[in-house]
Amino acid sequence: MKKLILLFILICNLLASNINFIDVKSKSSINFTNSEQQYLKNKKQITMCVDPDWMPFEKVENGKHIGLASDYIKIIEKSIDIPITLIQTKNWNESIQKAKNRECDIFSMVPMIEERKKYMDFTSSYLDIPMVIATKTDKHFIDNIEYILDKKIGIVKSYSISNILKKQYPNINIVDVESISDGLMQVESGKIFAFIDNLATINYMINKNFLGILKVSGRLGNRLQYRVATRNDEPILNTIFDKIIKNIDVATNEKIFTKWVNSPNKETIVDYALIWQILIVVFLVILIFIYRQYILNKVNHKLHILVDEKTKDLEDINKNLEMLVEEKTKKLIENEKLFAQQSKLVAMGEMIGNIAHQWRQPLSIISTASTGIIMHKKYDLLEEDKLIETCTSINENAQYLSKTIDDFSNFIKGDREKTIFSLKDGINSFLSLVKGTIKSNNISVVLDLQENIKIDGYENELMQCFINIFNNAKDILVEKVEDNRLIFISTFINKDKVIIKIKDNGGGIPEDIINKVFEPYFTTKHQSQGTGLGLHMTYNIIVDGMKGTVEVNNIEYKHDLVKYRGAEFFIVLSLN
Template sequence: MKIIILFMMFFSSVIAQINIEKNESFSDIEKEYIKTNTVTIGMIEDYYPFAFKNNGKPNGYSYDYLNLIIKKSGLKIDIKMDTWSNILKKFKNKELNLIDTISYKKDRESFTNFTEPYFQIANVIFARKGEFLDYENFESLKGMKIGITKDIYYYDTVKDLNLFELVTYKNSKENMKALAFGDVDAAFNNHMSGQRYVSEAGYTNIKILDELNSNTIKKEDLRIGVEKENDILYSIINKSIKLISRKELEKLNNKWFSTRIIPDNQVNDIGLTKEEKKYLDEKEFINMCIDPHWMPFEKLDEKGNHIGITADYYKVLSKMINQNIRVIKTTSWNQSIEYAKSRKCDILSLAMQTPERKQYMDFTTPYLKIPIVIATKLDVPFIDNIASLKNKSVGIPKGYAFVELLKKKYKNINIIEVDDIKDGLKKVNQGELYGYIGTLASISYQFQNGLGTALKITGKFDEKWELAIAVRNDDKILFNILEKLVEKMDVLEHQRILSNWISIKYEKEINYTIIIYLLVAVFVIALLFLYRQYSLKKSNRDLKIAVEKKTKDLQALNESLESRIKEEVEKNLDIQEKLFKSEKMASMGEMIGNIAHQWRQPLSMISMGATGMQLQKSHGLLSDEFFEQTCIDINENAQYLSKTIDDFRNFILGDRTKVVFTLSNEINRFLSLVKGSITNNNINMIVNIEKELELFGYPNELLQCVINIFNNSRDILLEREIKNKYIFITSYTENNNIIIKIKDNARGINKDILPKVFDLYFTTKHQSKGTGIGLHMTYNLIVKGMNGSIEVHNAKYTYENNEYSGAEFVIKIPKET
């Protein structure tokens, strides 16, 4: 909801700019072609992860890439999915305008215009485990039956080597199946689709033997092919590809290839002995138990899939040794420990070494070292000494190794064992526990998923949770293999996995220079708020008495007393000025509360950024890019705080000097001042202001009018408990006048009171909430101060296919007032 409110105008402008760029990229002939033609493209139906069918519908990396081209060009494209042989045949016969995932070959130039490659894939040799143990190169496969996909781009190259007996199959799936069942001795296939079908079919007897020599067979370059004679379409496709941004490509790559692919032949770089290689060839699965409720480290999702940090680690480790690691499902960490004792699982994914566990498990070198922190309620001060928790009740999950260590080191802390992290944080929130002890990453994850809205991280322990792979102590070969894997884990891979999952939300000891400034600012705001409360009540009471008295006096004035009339008019103008200041004071108090709320998030972001850099530095993960980006984020948030103060100051100090001002700037200033109220009350602001509209008048008074109308709309939306709250602000030019319309969806104003809304002291609110001054003042500022007009009526309208009704204020101001 916050994102919609804060960035609606930004998104609209970006989308408009994109459309402008897209239209300007194509010639008139190309635009006409796009408008009048539907083109067809052939895509492979079983080429995971690039093109495949999911529930009968196209899916995959290439399908998403094609949709980006459609988005950039506006082309209408009909997708035809079939085997590679069939779509290549149809493309040659001009039954298709485009073909996807085609690789460049010289003999294809006669019927194809090729785009640049959008992806390149290594081709590898698949073989059965336990075979080709002395493999060195292609010569080792001489005379063997080799499976290969029909019409693959490198078929002729392999055939010309005259080394193998080639057996063709219609697709990768059939190729892998033939290898698994012994119909061929080895199979040539691209790495990704081959691995997918091996995993999908559960072929545990297949391994990757080697990568095809890139000097002999180039990597598979995926391109889009365009029919040879269609130069217009070829130009449109190439221009569309150039319009795809780097960020869009990064998003696409992250979606389909979030885990870095490690070729399985790297197993030879790990340094395994022959005995260890034989062990892996003969072992069907490595059975692993996990903690099913410990995110972001790990859990079993609703479908029973292993997700989290350790899931990413074990995907990498599994590929490094080309071995299936199977998760044994348990309902709790305690049950996983019991399964390890009874040998139902070979390893524990992430465990801390203790004397008791050493009786049945061996532990590798720790591959994660995570800070231990304590989470408490928001009103608990920063804890810089764990000894201050003396006699306090703190929670930690049952079976965790840290329970044993904490009880020994901090005997005065009352350790309460809870079911899991959610149970522990819930009990802290309900006041049953003073705090919850856990890892920084797991607590931060729960906070970000809404579990800790009333909690915070208050302090940290000197100790770190050193987590390793726990291996059953009766299997020394498996332990040696896993120890080598941990030692060989790529540093960049380690950093990528942690960066994907760990975000920091840690309240560390605060820089006192910053806190002094913040305290002074909060103190000043508090004084202004208290003064506003006092002066508002006094001013309203005095003004009401004064206005009533002057109104009676004016009615009794003699027509001949011209001088007295002039004097009374001047006095009434003075009263109107006081009324304006009174209403401005009321708005100021409300905005102070809004600003205080607005500062929370940027202050939190500054704190999170600083502590995030510290944590990554302590792990040796702090990169220059992350450091520079975090500094930029801290500076942007500081600039935002400064801008908020400037907007508030300009509103308070503004005078009644006529100036030329831009309407959009004042509306943006209004949005900044009421941002806290918008966010707190979940109001959707839909703003559509015509650019560069200029007025000559009083910007602060117009701003006050908009705030008054907004406050009335907000109050009635809350009073009537409207579920989806909307306030719309639009502007445009009409007959040398600037029109501003403000409407809501609060179901409108009662017809009986509609004519009275601008009357002085007329209000339908309780006396504690309304004075009846705001809309009356708005009317005078528009009509008398700006020579304009304002009216209100009930309107019915449609937004996003939903019918709404509400009050609509229409302000008309001459361009030169």
């Protein structure tokens, strides 16, 4: 619990970064000198190169320049009354090369670094943004970039931050990527550990394409000031652009930023009650683990006592044979019940593991979404639509967690009450409980379930049968099948009977033991891995409890034109 709360606080502190507008001086008009006016009169057009994939700042879409920088260029174009023509490029590195070759007169939005001063001049800055580190959501927060200098860090090729960091950290392992999208996708695939760019761009891309997959894990001490760059062989062009930039007032800056990044002055509503409920649920799961261990120890203690009592009973067998046989029978029944209970507890333990596995992704989404709301609220950037969308995402994932708890509770409550239930719903509930195991072992479950089949019997006990059969199939698939592990479940009605078939592609059961699999204490596993009661209990539930039949055979079949061999459990129950 303490670790969860500490993690939550670290996320909030990490995201407490800010984006500053440059407070430019407002002028009622722009006074160009005679030489500047003559230059503009002779200049027929101004060519411009941009970063073709750098939203929300700029992008080339269908041949047009869009984004935050495009609005500044429109203001400049209107002020000089000369067309500014876009020179299209495939990536930022190509734009740099065209500027060096004097094919571009200006860059719309760039930081100022020494390397670029060789061929470009720079206006006053109009935007100041911090640089951040993006990683997968399962990575720890990074409070110092020196901790990850040995790992692969992606930066867009020819971006200024690359040169800055190389000077600060000569040993940094920088990987050039083609674009921001390319860099974030390489982080997602694991090709690189992290990606560095400005906060606004990374936040925009994560919310758009990588929500719940990537996160902002740290902030650099570096902040970049963005400017318009002009060719340095025509210095008068820089003087003209600088006057126009300085003439743009704060209100216009804020309006442009709000349009492309987010909307301010929206009230944030954070459902703290829901957050606490999630934390409480996590605490309860930990308690369940502790309670399970306590129960197992208690059962083991009882088993030791039973062994001692059985030894004593054997010593008294000559005194009263008839009484001893009756008493021994009762003891064996109790012992079998205890072993069955232990088997169910082991199944519960596996399901708790499944639940923990299934919760990671929803909890990651909830954490990312909630911290995103806090960050947007802190900087007055939260839109109502975004708030509703994020809260809906949190609620949907919380409902998913609640549904997992309901399925688990229904399984463990153990009420032996005969009811009429939907076979399809029962199978779906069983699959929900073992979903984590299915996913972690790369098993594909192929379903062919007839609708509206109702059974009058013990739903929880039938679910236990499915889990026992599934666990046996899973174990053999993990042991013998490396790829394409398959389990098939089909149901249908034949006259007045319900047929349930469960088969795998694990190669089948050896013919010399297939007739023994339903016998008590018979197992092919190591003693520490199985009690030998799972399939025996399955047989008793179906045959004695539900008056049906169950048998197992090795079969050969084809699926998607591929031939397989495996064991098939054939269950027959009475139709309600």
